[in-house]
Amino acid sequence: MPKPVVPEQSRRRRRPTRSGTVLSEQLIVETALRMLREHGSTGLTARRLGLALDCDPSTLYRYFRGMDELTLAIGDTLMGQALRGWSPSGDWRADLRTIGVRIHRAYVAHPQAAVLTTSRVTGRANELAADEAVLGVLRTAGFGVREAVTVYHAFIDQTLAFAALDAASLALPNAALHSDEEMWHSTYRRLPAATHPHLAEAAPLLATEMVTSAYPAALELLLEGVAARL
Amino acid sequence: MPKPVVPEQSRRRRRPTRSGTVLSEQLIVETALRMLREHGSTGLTARRLGLALDCDPSTLYRYFRGMDELTLAIGDTLMGQALRGWSPSGDWRADLRTIGVRIHRAYVAHPQAAVLTTSRVTGRANELAADEAVLGVLRTAGFGVREAVTVYHAFIDQTLAFAALDAASLALPNAALHSDEEMWHSTYRRLPAATHPHLAEAAPLLATEMVTSAYPAALELLLEGVAARL
DNA sequence: CACTATGGTCAACGGTGTTGGCATAAGCTG
């Protein structure tokens, strides 16, 4: 039987580890984020995290049921950073744009962490706040409940999906990343116009376009689609 | 030093394993796809694959440099299935919709495999063909090169990003999947209306909406946005 | 038939998440 995990609020005894540091959910998540940044998305392991915190790996199971629950907590921390200090302006289009860009930016700022968490529903406080914010903007804009839910789903999933995609390419090991960029400049540029006329024609533009995120453009198109429905 | 891998074409000796089966790259990829479907995205391991093929795990290194190269081969197989037999109809909107749905469907049909491969840019024949097709549709529809490139980028990344996101949630291990669904039915439904009025109001709709893919709706919104620019 | 080198096998290494049992000290009670 797994050990019971005490919720962070009702944690009263803060016994320090052998080396003197006092653990907490927040400290563990922050350390995990740092490790992800330094060692890549596969670099977060219970043993390494224990090493970084100077505690036994099994101690982590007093705070999280397993590595999976830890990644959920990491994801919620990112979401919390995304919307910290935001408040609605009343202009639905500007508000949705801001929310989307903020979430996308927060995740892409921690690509290795984003790769692990973007596709998960955490159900934790910060995620709930974000969902509530988006739904509020849409309802205030005049959408009915049913349509607001549809647009909300498309909007939030598109944001998270692009965040995951962009994060994945940012999180690639340096060697693979370099070879990817090389490909846009070599493979695509020397394409025979006979077999791929449109690619050949667009090659110069593609070389500069494809190394940036398509999220802003995709977001703008989606907002235009939403506006067309109002 | 790793063992050299003999290309599939120049393979001459087909020595059978102890149990009598003769290995090949194709047989290994097919078996891997079946294992992924049956055991989940974490269920593909060298040892288990060896067990299924009735050969020693280390034998796989005669065919692939490692598990990573094997996953790339799997991804290539998926991309080949996506656009097989497709040809443009002349209606740009219908064509983009079809291309998007086909790619999305091909990946989501093998979610456990897709989750391992979606973030990789291969630059191989099938990927080039898809890019050429999308650009061709947009140019024929009347977009200039520059705008076609922008829309193409948003469209193709939206498709891949949603494919990755949807595949990831479909491919979650049973335990995690169950906890994600639990989240929608328990946490979200008992939310205090005081702190999250819009979520509480939409909870019943969300419970049914969030378990399906938002890609069709997001694709429609994007297409409406594109149409508004024509 | 003899030779060669392909490719299957075996054993081992260092890594992983996770668990049950144990010991110690933090904070409550008096």
Added chain:
DNA sequence: CAGCTTATGCCAACACCGTTGACCATAGTG
């Protein structure tokens, strides 16, 4: 301040994982 309880950190172990190097049986070549 003393004593108790139990939360919580630590330890050892388990069953996996990918990968490698050495070994050797044998299919195909000449």
